[in-house]
Amino acid sequence: MSDASFLTLDKLSLAYGKTIAVKDLDLEVRKGELLALLGPSGCGKTTTMRSIAGLMNPVSGRIRLDGSDITRVSANKRAVGLVFQSYALFPHLSVFDNVAFGLKLKGMRGAELDAKVSAGLKSVGLSAFASRKTPELSGGQQQRVALARSMVMEPKVLLLDEPLSNLDARLRLEMRTELQRVQKESGVTMIFVTHDQVEALALADRIVVMKGGAIEQIGTPQEIYNHPVSSFVADFVGFENIFAVRDGKLVTSGGDISLRDELPVAEGLAWRPRAVTMGSGPLTGVVRGVSFAGGTREYVLESRLGVIKAEVDAALPAHGLGAEIAFDLPVADAAPLQRFG
Ligand SMILES: Nc1ncnc2c1ncn2[C@@H]1O[C@H](COP(=O)(O)OP(=O)(O)OP(=O)(O)O)[C@@H](O)[C@H]1O
Ligand SMILES: [Mg+2]
Numbered sequence: 001m002s003d004a005s006f007l008t009l010d011k012l013s014l015a016y017g018k019t020i021a022v023k024d025l026d027l028e029v030r031k032g033e034l035l036a037l038l039g040p041s042g043c044g045k046t047t048t049m050r051s052i053a054g055l056m057n058p059v060s061g062r063i064r065l066d067g068s069d070i071t072r073v074s075a076n077k078r079a080v081g082l083v084f085q086s087y088a089l090f091p092h093l094s095v096f097d098n099v100a101f102g103l104k105l106k107g108m109r110g111a112e113l114d115a116k117v118s119a120g121l122k123s124v125g126l127s128a129f130a131s132r133k134t135p136e137l138s139g140g141q142q143q144r145v146a147l148a149r150s151m152v153m154e155p156k157v158l159l160l161d162e163p164l165s166n167l168d169a170r171l172r173l174e175m176r177t178e179l180q181r182v183q184k185e186s187g188v189t190m191i192f193v194t195h196d197q198v199e200a201l202a203l204a205d206r207i208v209v210m211k212g213g214a215i216e217q218i219g220t221p222q223e224i225y226n227h228p229v230s231s232f233v234a235d236f237v238g239f240e241n242i243f244a245v246r247d248g249k250l251v252t253s254g255g256d257i258s259l260r261d262e263l264p265v266a267e268g269l270a271w272r273p274r275a276v277t278m279g280s281g282p283l284t285g286v287v288r289g290v291s292f293a294g295g296t297r298e299y300v301l302e303s304r305l306g307v308i309k310a311e312v313d314a315a316l317p318a319h320g321l322g323a324e325i326a327f328d329l330p331v332a333d334a335a336p337l338q339r340f341g
Contacts, residue, residue: 005064006031006189007052007157012061014047014213021047022213024061029157029191034183036200037193038236039210045193048210049159052191053082066156081155085162087146089134095121096130099149120152123182140171147179151186158183161193176203197237201225209233230339231268239270240309241329244340254304259331266336271329273298273311278319281328287319301327 007029014022022044029035037045050056052063054075062071070078089098100117108116121127124144134142143163150158160179164172180203183190194200200207201221209216209224209232217229228234231242248263249256260282263269278299285301285308293311297318301308310327319325 003031004028006033006066008062008064009048009052010062010064012048012051012063013059014044014051014056015059016047020059020213022051025213025215027208027215027218029189030205031189032187033205034180034190034192034203036204036207037191037210038195038197038200038207039216040195040236043210044213045195045210046161047213049082049161049191049193052157053080053159054078055082079154079156081150081153081158083146083150083158083160083163085165087142089142089145089149091133091135094131094133095126095137095145098134098145099152102149102153116152120148123151123185124148124178138171139167140175143167143175144178147182151182151188155188157189157191159191159193162195163192164194164199165196172199179203201237209236226335228270228335228337231270231337231341232339234268234270234335234337238272239335240273241271241276242268242337243270243305244268250305252304253306257305259329261331263331264334264336266338268337268340269329269331269334270337271334273309275330275333276308276310276312277328277330278310278312278325279316279327281326283327283329285325285327287321287323287325290319290321299325301325303327305329 005028009025009027012022012025013020039045051058054073058071062069096117099120100113103113103116121130124147126141126144129141134145164175167175176199192203204221206218206220207224208218211232217224217233224233225237228237234242244251245263245266245268246256249258283303285303287299288302289300291298292314295314296311297314299310301310
């Protein structure tokens, strides 16, 4: 085993009865890495996590962790921690006892237990709350208890399934930073499920984009953001103008259209709204929507290519609804897609 394959999923297939949820999934997770699983509802994120945690048996394939095959090892012997969206804390127990629970099951008692739990609470900033009952905590604090409870078990891998989705926007941001800090300080290998691309881009060392029970793309946040391999990934990371390419032309609702510049060899091309230039260019569109977004203004243009989303500096003069505007899709600013659909 090398650090590059600390956790390996090898041709993993997972099913609920006859329904295949994940098919032939290959994944190598590095030691100490924070990996985000990103994808739409139903693509198999939770199912993949459940199999790593040992909560479901694969139909086929293997799971290796730290040099051992754990495919058939029971959940409580895997050294894998799991934090869910619902924290599943014990409401009748104090914060301290919630965090101590798993350690006690392992037979730890006395000063050693006290020290471990105290260190765990300190690492998530909850030392002052040790004797509170968990229902008397805010959502963010409960999430920290759940995190501490998993971390004190010193898992080899910590799995977090949408841990922030119950929190409001501000707390989410705060907890995101907290998670990142705990992960870097402890060096624990973490897999984090989200369907929020911003969260994945902000947190992860690498992102795995899943679609229909398979991996669509793996890469660093920069790779995923700037070089999506397919229209699916491009759509997921905010390219709003996505076209198939056929015989050097864009396939649009108004027919196949040539651009001024030659198109690269690709199955598709995608532009972010801010890559669209407005006010000049060989194409024309009618403003069907305009909204002020602080530093920028967002336009919806109706054109012979169909609907185009553009985002330009708000300091530029605004165009009103119904105005006819010249625009361009600069080929140099497009992301070429290897797969369309
Ligand atoms: N207990 C179950 N019984 C039958 N099918 C299930 C069960 N749990 C999940 N599935 C199916 O397996 C597929 C993958 O589900 P999974 O829960 O892994 O998706 P997910 O990516 O976590 O989605 P979400 O973002 O909504 O949490 C879906 O098609 C789902 O309907
Ligand atoms: Mg899920």
